Amino acid sequence: MRIDLLRSGTKSLPQQISETIAQRITSGLLQPGSKLPSVRGLASSLKVSQVTVSKAYADLETRGHIICSQGKGCYVAERQRNVPDTSAGWQDSYDDYLPRAQLWRNFNYSEVKYPFHLAAIHSSLLPLEPIGATMAALVQEEPELMASYGNFQGDQELREVMCRHLQSRGIAIGPDDLMITSGSQQGIDLVARTFVGPGDTVYLEAPSYTGAIDVFAGRGAEMIFVPMDEQGMRVDRLTAMCDRRPPKLIYTNPTFQNPSGATMSITRRQRLLELARSYRCLIVEDDPFSDLYFHQPPPPSIKSMDGAGHVVYMKSFSKVLAPGCRIACVAAEGNILSRLIAAKSSSDLGSPLLTQRAVLPFIDRRYEAYAAKLRTALRLRKEAAAMLLKQYAPAGVSWTLPEGGLNLWLQLPESPGIDKLHALADQEGISFLPGDVCYAGDTPSRHIRLCYSQLTQEDMERGLRQFLHLLDRHLRSIRQ
Numbered sequence: 001m002r003i004d005l006l007r008s009g010t011k012s013l014p015q016q017i018s019e020t021i022a023q024r025i026t027s028g029l030l031q032p033g034s035k036l037p038s039v040r041g042l043a044s045s046l047k048v049s050q051v052t053v054s055k056a057y058a059d060l061e062t063r064g065h066i067i068c069s070q071g072k073g074c075y076v077a078e079r080q081r082n083v084p085d086t087s088a089g090w091q092d093s094y095d096d097y098l099p100r101a102q103l104w105r106n107f108n109y110s111e112v113k114y115p116f117h118l119a120a121i122h123s124s125l126l127p128l129e130p131i132g133a134t135m136a137a138l139v140q141e142e143p144e145l146m147a148s149y150g151n152f153q154g155d156q157e158l159r160e161v162m163c164r165h166l167q168s169r170g171i172a173i174g175p176d177d178l179m180i181t182s183g184s185q186q187g188i189d190l191v192a193r194t195f196v197g198p199g200d201t202v203y204l205e206a207p208s209y210t211g212a213i214d215v216f217a218g219r220g221a222e223m224i225f226v227p228m229d230e231q232g233m234r235v236d237r238l239t240a241m242c243d244r245r246p247p248k249l250i251y252t253n254p255t256f257q258n259p260s261g262a263t264m265s266i267t268r269r270q271r272l273l274e275l276a277r278s279y280r281c282l283i284v285e286d287d288p289f290s291d292l293y294f295h296q297p298p299p300p301s302i303k304s305m306d307g308a309g310h311v312v313y314m315k316s317f318s319k320v321l322a323p324g325c326r327i328a329c330v331a332a333e334g335n336i337l338s339r340l341i342a343a344k345s346s347s348d349l350g351s352p353l354l355t356q357r358a359v360l361p362f363i364d365r366r367y368e369a370y371a372a373k374l375r376t377a378l379r380l381r382k383e384a385a386a387m388l389l390k391q392y393a394p395a396g397v398s399w400t401l402p403e404g405g406l407n408l409w410l411q412l413p414e415s416p417g418i419d420k421l422h423a424l425a426d427q428e429g430i431s432f433l434p435g436d437v438c439y440a441g442d443t444p445s446r447h448i449r450l451c452y453s454q455l456t457q458e459d460m461e462r463g464l465r466q467f468l469h470l471l472d473r474h475l476r477s478i479r480q
Contacts, residue, residue, distance in 0.1 A: 001021075001036075001037055001042060001045070001095065002045075002095050002096065002097050003016070003017060003020045003021075003046060003099070004099070004198045004220035005017070005046060005048070006198070006199050006220075006222050008199070009199070009222050010222070010224075010245070013048055013052050013056075014052050014053075014055035014056040014059065015056075015059075017042075017046070017048075017052070017053065017056035018055075018056040018057075018059040018060050018442070019440075019441040019442050020099050020100075021036070021056070021060055021065070021066075022060060022063070022065050022441075022442040023099060023100035023102070023217070023440075023441070023442065024098070024099065024100060025065050025066075025076055026065075026100075026102070026436075026437075026442070027100045027101040027102045027104070027437075028101065028104070029096075029098055029100070029101055030076050031076060032076050032077065032078045033075055033076060033078075034075065034076045035073055035074070035075050036057070036066060036073065036074040036075065036076070038073060039053045039054055039057065057074055060074075061074070063442065064077055065077060065442075097218070098218065099217045099218060099220075100213075100214055100217050100440075101214060102210045102213070102214055102437040103210050103211045103214050112426075112429055112430065112431045113429030113430070113463070114429055114430045114431070114455065114459065114460075114462075114463030114464075114466070114467070115431050115451075115454050115455070116430065116431055116432045116433075116450040116451050116452075116454065116455075116463065116464070116467065117431040117432050117433045117449075117451070118431075118451055118454050119258055119259075119406045119407055119449075119451050119453075119454075120319070120323060120406070120451065120453065120454045121319070121320065121374070121378075121406065121453045121454070122453060122454055122455055122456055124456060125374060125377050125378075125453070126320075126321060126322060127321060127322070127362060127366070127370055128322055130362055130366070131321060131322050131325070131358055131359055131362055132358075134357075134358050134359075134361055134362070135354065135355070135358035138354060138357055138358060139354070142357075145353050145354045145357060146354055148353050149349055149350055149353070150350040150351060150352065150353035150356060151350060152341055152344060152345040152349070152350045153178075153179050153180070153341050153350075154178065154179055154180025154181075154329070154350070154351060154356065155180065155353060155356040155357065155360070156175065157360060158180060158356045158357070158359075158360045158363075159175040159176075159178045159180065159329070160175045161360055161363050161364045162178055162180075162315075162317075162329045162363065163175045163177075163178055165363065165367070166178075166313075166315065166329075166331060169290075169300075169301065169304065170300050170301070170304035171301060171303050171304045171313065171331060172304070173331050173333075177331055177332065177333050177337060178329050178330065178331055179329065179330045179332075179337060179340060179341055179344065180327065180328070180329055180330075180351050180356060181314075181328050181329070181330055181344065181351060182326040182327075182328075182348065182351050182352075183316060183318055183319075183326040183327070183328050184286055184288060184314045184315075184316040184319075184328045185211050185215075186326075186328070186344075186347070186348075187312075187314045187328055187330045188211065188212050188215050188251075188284065188286065188314070189215050189347075190330075190340050190343045190344055190347065191249070191282070191284055191312055191340065192215045192216055192218070192219045192221075193219070193343055193347075194339050194340055194342075194343045195248065195249060195282060195339075196216060196219045196221050196248060196249055197219060197220065197221075198219070198220030198221070199220065199221075199222060200219075200221050200222065200248035200249070201221070201222050201224060201245045201246065201247050201248050201249075202216045202221040202222070202223050202224070202247070202248060202249045202250070202251060203223075203224050203225075203226055203238060203241065203242075203247050203249075203250045203251070204216075204223055204224075204225055204226065204250075204251045204252075205225070205226055205228050205232070205233045205251075205252060205253065205257060205260075206225030206226055206227055206228060206439065207225075207228075207259055207260060207435060207438030207439055207445070207447070208225065208251070208253070208438055208439070209253055209258050209259070209286065209438070210433075210437050210438055212251055212286070213437075213438070213439070213440055216251070217440060221248075222245075223440045224241060224245065225439060225440070226238045226241065228257070228260060228262055229262070230262055230400065231262070231263075231264060231265040231268060232252075232254055232257065232262050232263060232264030232265065232268055233252060233254070233264060233268065233272070235268045235271045235272050235275065238250075238272070238275065239271075239275060242275065242279060246279050246281070247276075247279055247281045248281060248282075249281060249282045249283075249284060250272065250275075250276060250281065250282070250283045250284070251283075251284045251286065252264070252272070252283065252284070252285060252286070252302075253286045253287070253288075254269060254285065254287075254301075254302060255287055255289055255290040255298045255299075255301075255404070255405075256289040256290070256292065256293075256298070256402055256403065256404040256405030256406075257405075258288070258289070258405070258406075258407060259407055259409055259433065259435070259438050259447075259449040260400075260409045261400065261401075261402030261403075261405055261407055261408070261409050262400075262402075263298050263299070263402075263403060263404070264299070265299065266299040266300065269299060269300075269301075269302045269305065270305060272302060273302055273305055273306060273310065273311070276310040276311070277308060277310060281310070282310060282311070282312055282336070283302060283306075283310055283311045283312070284311075284312050284314065285301060285302045285303055285311050285312070285313045285314065286314050287301060287313065287314060287315050287316075288315070288316040288319050288320075289404060289405040289406065290404075291320065291371045291375075292320070292371075292374065292375060292378055292404045292405055292406070293375060293403060293404035294375060294378070294379040294382065294403055294404050295403060296403075298403075298404065301313060303331060309332065309333040309334055309336060311332075312330060312331070312332045312336065312340075313330070313331040313332070314328060314329070314330050314331075315328060315329050315331070316328040317329070317359060317363060318359075320371070320374065321359055321362065321363070321367075322358075322359065325355040325358060325359055326351070326355065327351070327355060327356065327359050375404075378404075378406070378452075378453055380457065381452045381453055381457055381460060382401065382402070382408075382452055384452075384457060384460070384461055385408060385450075385452040385460065385461075385464055386401050388461060388464050388465055388468065389408070389410075389464075389468070392465060392468035392469065392472070393410075393468055393471075394468070394471055394472040394475050394476075396412070396413035396475065397410055397411070397412055397413070397471070397475075398410070398411045399411065406451050406452070406453045406454075407449050407450065407451050407452070408449070408450045408451075408452060409435075409447060409448075409449055410447060410448050410449075410450065411446055411447050412446045412447070412448065412471075412475070413446070413475065414446070415478065416446050416475070416478075417474065417478050418434050418435075418436070418445070418446075418448065419434075420474065420478075421448075421470075421471065421474050422434060424470060424474060425467060425470060428466065428470060430463060430466065430467050430470070432448045432449065432450055432467070433448065433449040433450075433451075434447075434448055435447030435448055435449065450464070450467075452464070
């Protein structure tokens with residue numbers, strides 16, 4: 001078992017080992033019944049003492065992740081959550097370098113009737129027909145597009161269109177400062193693979209986007225989570241943290257944050273940029289939701305205030321247009337962008353040219369009017385969800401209504417038994433995202449994320465009402 005240990009990190013070695021194995025278990029990389037390496041064997045491979053491994057295993061057993069038997073070894077305990085059975089003999093002992101896979105683990109609910117776990121927009125609200133018609137015409141009229149490798153940096157005309165889009169939002173860049181990626185997830189991965197290595201300090205909001213945590217964990221980074229309030233990341237707390245451990249990178253989703261829905265104030269955005277300048281580090285500004293505001297536009301992006309190239313800005317278009325097209329752009333300058341393009345070229349030889357051309361005319365000519373209608377539709381769904389929460393949410397459950405985006409972030413009472421709730425909801429065809437996957441390690445959370453935009457409004461209301469009734473029964477049972 002491969003585990004990147006940070007010998008000079010803030011966490012003890014037993015804690016690092018315990019948390020990494022726990023994440024592998026909860027994300028389904030280690031199946032129930034799988035045998036863990038012996039204490040002697042793991043200690044030898046990690047070059048630590050047997051006492052260190054014994055402490056880690058004892059902690060895992062105390063928390064119910066594993067079962068240890070004298071003379072037989074330690075095995076992964078049975079869990080309530082359902083995960084695919086991928087065990088296949090020799091494959092179980094074949095080493096990998098994945099510390100966790102929560103994104104895969106928690107999004108594998110394709111058959112669920114009420115999928116509240118996925119931060120997505122229902123197909124009826126997306127412009128699939130015009131984009132599909134453009135793609136069909138391209139296949140008929142320019143079939144050579146399917147035989148062509150695109151520019152590693154992305155189609156020139158699409159970059160020009162996206163550049164105008166970002167300029168209208170105050171981001172002063174040119175087409176040469178943009179790179180097209182296969183969704184923002186690839187952008188995050190490229191930044192991490194290019195600039196983050198084992199032991200580098202990465203700061204994130206607490207909670208944060210699961211997919212980003214997976215990526216940084218895979219690079220062996222030391223992730224430090226910064227508390228949030230209603231104005232987003234507590235930059236004052238971050239400043240004190242950076243004095244102790246200078247950052248290599250700061251990842252933020254400042255507008256209608258995923259999962260909490262909070263929006264960072266303009267003052268904190270300015271202070272965060274000042275902090276990056278003083279430490280000569282990068283900010284990764286992940287911005288999938290800023291066009292999805294309900295009343296007033298959000299504060300300007302951090303990138304719009306960046307004059308020295310400290311911000312790598314990511315804007316997803318596929319999430320609000322056609323998720324299957326996997327189109328996003330990354331804005332950066334100078335040698336930072338050059339190195340990201342080099343990383344992308346070795347990753348996939350460039351994003352598909354056909355899908356880039358398919359979304360181009362819609363972004364160029366119809367995006368703004370479409371986004372205005374989409375904001376109205378999402379606001380109505382949010383208001384309907386808020387009414388149901390007010391009417392049916394059990395006592396002790398709290399939430400903050402977002403001013404944009406796709407998600408509700410609920411806080412449950414003490415000792416909520418989220419694992420059991422997850423299993424009960426699954427039996428009724430309902431899914432949600434448990435808050436613990438929005439942190440690194442094995443951090444317990446009393447939060448859950450519910451997306452109100454993935455279903456039709458009728459199904460959303462029906463499913464949310466059913467879930468709140470289920471939640472009420474569950475909380476009553478654990479109070480008895």
